[in-house]
Amino acid sequence: MRKHLHKPIFFIMLGIMAVACSKSKGPLAIFKKLSPHDAYAQRLKDNGFDRTAMGSAWLLNADKVVSAPLNINIPYQETGYFADDKVTGTALRFDAKRGQKLRISITKKPVTNFAIYADLFQENGTQPKLTAFADTTGATLEHEVKQTGKYILRLQPELLRSGEYTLTITAGPSLSFPVSASGKPRIGSFWGDGRDEGGRKHEGVDIFAPKRTPAIAAADGTVTGVSVNNLGGNVVFMRPADADYTLYYAHLDVQTVQPGQNVVIGDTIGLVGNTGNARTTPPHLHFGIYTNSGAIDPLAFVDKAIKQPLPVSAPLKNLNAIVRTSSKSSRLYNLPSEKGFAVQTMALNTPLAVSAATDAWYKVSLPDGQTGYISSKYVTTANTIRNIALKTNQSLYNAPDSLNAPRKKLITAGEKVAVLGAYRNYLLVSAGGETGWMME
Template sequence: MDRHAEAKLRYEQLKTALADDRKVRKKTSRARIIGLVVVGAWVIVPAASWRVDVESARQPEFFRTPTPHEAHLLSLPRGAAEGAANAREWEAASLRAIDFPLSPGSAYQEIGLFPPAPSQALGLRLRIPRGQRLHLDVRMEDGDRLPLFVDLYRAAPDSLLGGEAGDTRRPAFLVGEAMEAGGWVFDSPETGQYVVRLQPREGDGGRFGISARVGAPWQFPVAGAGEIDIGSVFGDSRDGGRREHHGVDIFMPRGTPVLAAAAGRVTSVDTTDIGGRVVWQREAEGRHAIYYAHLDRALVRDGQQLEAGDTVGLVGNTGNARTTPPHLHFGAYRRGAVDPWDLILPIPPQAPEVVVDLGGLGANGNVSEEGVRLRRGPSTRGSILGELDTESSFRVMGGAGEWYRVVFQGGMSGFLHSRYVVLATPGGTQPSNQQ
């Protein structure tokens, strides 16, 4: 069978695998859902007019190899076969995660649970500005080694949670992997909304941890410093206007460690009239040459391989900086000098540590009082999905900071502050009267 025929066969298999989904969604390709109500165990989603374009969103390119998630979907029983109902439930959970993701902000950390049944998936919507990086780390807890499917999507500008109500499309697939542990990074080619989906294989379950941060692709190159310590920026005048400053100057006390901004190889350690003691490094990805100047001491050698955060040298004022306070001149070059500001700022924020009681993961729960707000993100800045009454029933599936991620019958989810959650198991969080 030639390459084109194989691709056509894969396409037909995917069409068959998604037939049930299309039958349902074509009947409701345009729907008007008004308001949001959480009553008892049910959640109704926010007001919007929406259209799911299943054909354009789910059809693969002819010559793209199926992702691990797609390959697993194709392996599941269909139709009237034994286990087909569980397969449909698994597929529905995967679609729900990208159609109705949560919005945790630019830094998120969770310890959560995927139950073996019913199938669940976690979708996180993140805004990533152009040139910034998504740092994603995933691990299984308690020694579990089952793989998680991790998929990244680009949300259309008019998507359901992205702006004005109107015609919307399912986010477009970008990349997918199966991971037991580890991390990967994604550099955004354009400012936009992206969706990360996590899901185990059908029938698998276990505790997992996830950390997602959005920020600069490189590490800030001086220990303990930040934006406030930058005293001169790219393009500033030098030598009475005869030249421009090709970097940023980061002022810190003499002897402060200078850190490798990215992984890569040291290409030169030298002493020059202008830069004083300098180190040149070639970024591992091969795109930039990185320049560290005015060092008091260089602590690396030619040819040395560095990881981001390794010590390169110590802050000083050698070279033509002898009359200025100690600082690092930091530069980046790619077919000429480029402004390094967006390569090192903003520093990716740290998500709050998980402090909620994790003994109740998987337990059913209720809220302690009327009107408790369900939010899309784990903070009081998260948009409000609705207000719960004391009859509202849910299952606690994750902890993020002081918040629980909860899932309702039907699969919809959100965040509740732990002080209002009453768990059905001993040792659960006790409510207070503060909101």
């Protein structure tokens, strides 16, 4: 059933919709290019909506969700729902390695008239650092990871819009593979492997391919060195454009470039061989990456194996709905996996608000606001458990907290209520068309 808007809410909604289309003119815009999220926040302030309950809640929620993200492992996919009658948002924390390129894709239903702002932060002490951003009116967000660590993705929709979304996060290489596919190359030795009977560690990866297979430029850039040395034999150094590291090609049969030469991805740097200290090994390319601080592991930069997330299998009918636990030992996890740890064991019939589904799991909120993941097989629809007739008058609250939650209505003695769930000393009930909480 469509809801009728009261006039004050109607005019607020018109104003906020106008904000979404207006240009930012606030002080922040003078000094820097704003992210779409920050530009929207500035427009709220420019038009005075930061002084409304809904506008100020949206601004506060932007920081709140980043400070308490949920943990995931990538690759990752979730389908969720943002409701227009709530101030919502979500944040997800995951590990990423230097050299990876993150690909963050968001699809929406409906496709138009529903903006979701995506902001990627790197954990940096107590203040996360914004590193990349997009909204769903633009292209898929791609970001090269410059530093290994933890990253936080925030999704926040504009106000008074609702819709379903599917988020997909994958990680692939930021460089092209440095050996031609014609040689069916394979990586056969990795960073840190022992060398010289344990006297040193391998500072690169060895990519095996038939002799004289083309070794190719893994990025656009400039050749900075062509030389011969005892370990690497015939070697080439090249500097990718706008990079703070140098690529090292060793054991080449021959070099086919000159110092100072500009190359593009796929240009032949040399031919795979076994020169230098590789004379007794099968032909291969030793591929390394060097920074001002020394060698770093190149695998994440060139690893072609891009893992795809498991599809969402939890029933989507429960998105934006209240469900309840169907087992006496249902557990809330910090990860959508039983490999995570259980942050809480919940009693039977505990109500949960479902915001998203991932694999066979639901992302949920407990009545006290705690969030986490629960296996979809341990929840059921929050329909009537039993009906009871009240012996005394009871207050119906909008949260299981009689001290702080506002009262929605007074239920009089003799009135029948339908019990939908229970949490601590409160019952979730439906009474006279209203759903809320009353004390047991």
